[in-house]
Amino acid sequence: MGVEALELQGLSIRLGGAQILHDVSLSVPAGSFTCLLGPSGCGKTTLLRSIAGFAPPASGDIRLGARSIAGLPPEKRGTAMVFQSYALWPHMTVAGNLTYPLKLRGIARAEREERAEQMLELLGLPGYGARKVGSLSGGQRQRIALGRALIIDPPILLLDEPLSNLDAAIRRNLRGELRRLQQRLGITTIMVTHDQEEALAMADTIVLMRAGQVVQVASPQDLYARPADLDAGRFLGVDNVVAARPDDPVAAATLGFRSMDARIRDTALEEAKGNALVRHGTVLDCAYTGGGYHLQLESGAEVISAVSGVPVAPGSQVCVAVPTASLMAFGTDQRLLPN
Amino acid sequence: MAFASLARRGAANLLPAVMIGLCAFVVFGPLTNLFLWAFAEKWFFPARYPTEFGFDFWHRVFRPRAGAWTSLFNSVWIALATVALSMALAVPAGYALARLKLPARAAIMLIFLLPQAFPSLPIFVNIAQMFYGLGLNGTYTGVVLVHSLPGLVYAVWIATAAFSAVDRTMEEAARNLGAAPLRTFRDITLPQAFPGLVAASIFVFLDSIDEFTGTFFVGTPDITTLPILMFNASMGGNYQIAAITALILLIPSIGFMLVIERFLKADVLSRIGR
Numbered sequence: 162m163g164v165e166a167l168e169l170q171g172l173s174i175r176l177g178g179a180q181i182l183h184d185v186s187l188s189v190p191a192g193s194f195t196c197l198l199g200p201s202g203c204g205k206t207t208l209l210r211s212i213a214g215f216a217p218p219a220s221g222d223i224r225l226g227a228r229s230i231a232g233l234p235p236e237k238r239g240t241a242m243v244f245q246s247y248a249l250w251p252h253m254t255v256a257g258n259l260t261y262p263l264k265l266r267g268i269a270r271a272e273r274e275e276r277a278e279q280m281l282e283l284l285g286l287p288g289y290g291a292r293k294v295g296s297l298s299g300g301q302r303q304r305i306a307l308g309r310a311l312i313i314d315p316p317i318l319l320l321d322e323p324l325s326n327l328d329a330a331i332r333r334n335l336r337g338e339l340r341r342l343q344q345r346l347g348i349t350t351i352m353v354t355h356d357q358e359e360a361l362a363m364a365d366t367i368v369l370m371r372a373g374q375v376v377q378v379a380s381p382q383d384l385y386a387r388p389a390d391l392d393a394g395r396f397l398g399v400d401n402v403v404a405a406r407p408d409d410p411v412a413a414a415t416l417g418f419r420s421m422d423a424r425i426r427d428t429a430l431e432e433a434k435g436n437a438l439v440r441h442g443t444v445l446d447c448a449y450t451g452g453g454y455h456l457q458l459e460s461g462a463e464v465i466s467a468v469s470g471v472p473v474a475p476g477s478q479v480c481v482a483v484p485t486a487s488l489m490a491f492g493t494d495q496r497l498l499p500n
Numbered sequence: 501m502a503f504a505s506l507a508r509r510g511a512a513n514l515l516p517a518v519m520i521g522l523c524a525f526v527v528f529g530p531l532t533n534l535f536l537w538a539f540a541e542k543w544f545f546p547a548r549y550p551t552e553f554g555f556d557f558w559h560r561v562f563r564p565r566a567g568a569w570t571s572l573f574n575s576v577w578i579a580l581a582t583v584a585l586s587m588a589l590a591v592p593a594g595y596a597l598a599r600l601k602l603p604a605r606a607a608i609m610l611i612f613l614l615p616q617a618f619p620s621l622p623i624f625v626n627i628a629q630m631f632y633g634l635g636l637n638g639t640y641t642g643v644v645l646v647h648s649l650p651g652l653v654y655a656v657w658i659a660t661a662a663f664s665a666v667d668r669t670m671e672e673a674a675r676n677l678g679a680a681p682l683r684t685f686r687d688i689t690l691p692q693a694f695p696g697l698v699a700a701s702i703f704v705f706l707d708s709i710d711e712f713t714g715t716f717f718v719g720t721p722d723i724t725t726l727p728i729l730m731f732n733a734s735m736g737g738n739y740q741i742a743a744i745t746a747l748i749l750l751i752p753s754i755g756f757m758l759v760i761e762r763f764l765k766a767d768v769l770s771r772i773g774r
Contacts, residue, residue, distance in 0.1 A: 213672075213676055214675075214676075215672055215675075215676075234675070234680075234681075235672070235675040235676050236675050236676070236677075236678045236679055236680055238676075239678075240676065241676065241677065242672075242673070242676045244669045244672070244673055246667065246669055248667065248669040248670045248672065248673035249670075249673075250670055250673075250674075250688055250692075251692070252691045252692055261674070261677065261679075261687070262677035262678055265677065265678040265679050265683070266678060309673075309677065310677070313677060313678065
């Protein structure tokens with residue numbers, strides 16, 4: 162079918178009287194990997210389901226390539242989806258699961274079996290065709306579910322939290338594998354996830370969502386360095402928010418930064434002001450985190466998290482410095498200020 | 501000391517043993533009596549056990565004119581037709597109910613139980629009266645309809661449970677990959693709900709094989725099933741024939757119990773109330 166671009170135009174969705182999506186517009190270039198990222202309940206899964214045809218839009222349009230698919234039933238859309246629970250059919254074998262979509266397309270038995278075998282090869286599971294779905298591990302099921310979606314050579318691949326049911330180690334492996342497979346096939350892919358690390362590692366473009374709206378569309382690097390507002394920043398690991406002072410290097414209402422960018426300095430060796438944010442405080446707590454120490458310190462009314470290479474006794478007076486490049490300046494409306 | 505504790509242990513073991521024995525007697529006592537009667541040639545009052553055993557009454561029961569064969573075939577055909585009718589209604593109804601949201605579903609399921617809640621006799625008397633008007637009395641159709649009334653309750657309840665056990669996303673996956681709704685139902689939903697539907701069919705079948713009151717009001721005297729034959733025999737004081745009929749009735753029941761055991765999984769049963 163070839164790879165196609167996806168375009169959402171003013172999409173709104175209501176489910177049972179509640180407005181799940183508000184006027185979402187988005188364009189996903191052909192062949193790109195896009196992550197829908199957001200906290201649970203933000204509408205990202207509903208958005209994905211609406212593309213697949215399982216959540217009828219109240220208004221707006223969904224266009225795949227040149228045609229509008231918003232009015233089509235799911236089976237006519239050609240969007241291939243991998244479900245969070247994998248939704249493999251337990252009454253069929255692995256090969257049965259893989260060939261069923263081909264059977265629906267009237268492809269002859271011999272070709273179906275050949276393509277299933279090729280797909281198993283591609284997934285790194287050769288010879289698994291005769292197995293029962295129930296005998297597979299979580300990671301294997303995930304691959305079969307992916308293979309079942311890819312076997313129809315879809316114009317677009319939809320992934321609903323495909324890695325969330327797996328162990329951390331398998332998840333990291335599959336993350337890379339999935340990304341490489343996507344790049345090799347060059348298939349337009351939309352993945353839903355609540356895991357920011359996963360989104361940053363895999364996506365070309367991240368669509369940050371909150372309360373049924375798109376907050377920001379950006380590359381992983383941009384999103385990480387310049388979240389659109391304070392909430393987006395917090396979701397992306399900006400765990401320190403302090404009120405700005407006149408002598409800070411950046412003018413803003415509040416300044417945000419990640420604790421990993423906040424280094425502890427000796428109070429005596431004070432950094433030259435102007436190229437760093439500097440705060441003094443009393444250490445409340447010092448916890449070992451493997452590579453170093455994580456500190457909580459009280460600076461006036463604010464509590465700041467910071468890292469240190471050496472342990473610091475609670476109660477001692479320290480100085481914390483954050484380089485200007487790591488600071489995010491937010492205005493009084495909590496939105497990121499342009500630099 | 502040792503004796504006292506032994507006695508206490510003995511008493512502790514004795515109580516369950518006695519209880520089990522009592523239960524066994526309650527369950528198997530009548531069955532044993534039935535077996536004795538089935539093979540008793542002569543058994544008159546003061547004798548505690550039959551004075552003569554034999555197969556004479558078996559020959560009488562299976563004589564062409566005795567009606568046992570006809571009743572057996574009637575019973576089986578009516579039961580099969582009842583299963584067909586009940587399942588034809590229960591499969592779509594069960595599927596629709598399984599996909600409904602809970603409060604509505606619970607209400608409808610409860611309504612389906614109502615005919616079971618009323619005493620069956622007045623219901624059957626009224627059905628018989630209605631069927632007279634429709635000319636259904638004494639017809640196979642009438643008997644099948646009257647058997648389907650309790651049959652549907654089982655069928656709809658169990659079918660709903662069986663369909664609820666099918667994960668919705670599996671249907672969505674099939675739709676997503678190109679299967680139209682009916683095709684999805686046939687290829688994905690039905691095969692997974694199949695064990696539950698078999699169980700439902702078995703319950704309907706057994707219920708119909710056993711059904712007496714409805715058949716009595718709607719079917720007799722034109723249609724005789726095994727329970728009717730048994731009733732006539734015992735009312736005529738012919739306990740041998742009643743016992744033999746009862747043993748014949750056991751055959752389909754036990755056969756289908758074995759099938760249930762094989763097909764019905766606990767997880768299907770556990771979803772009936774949900």
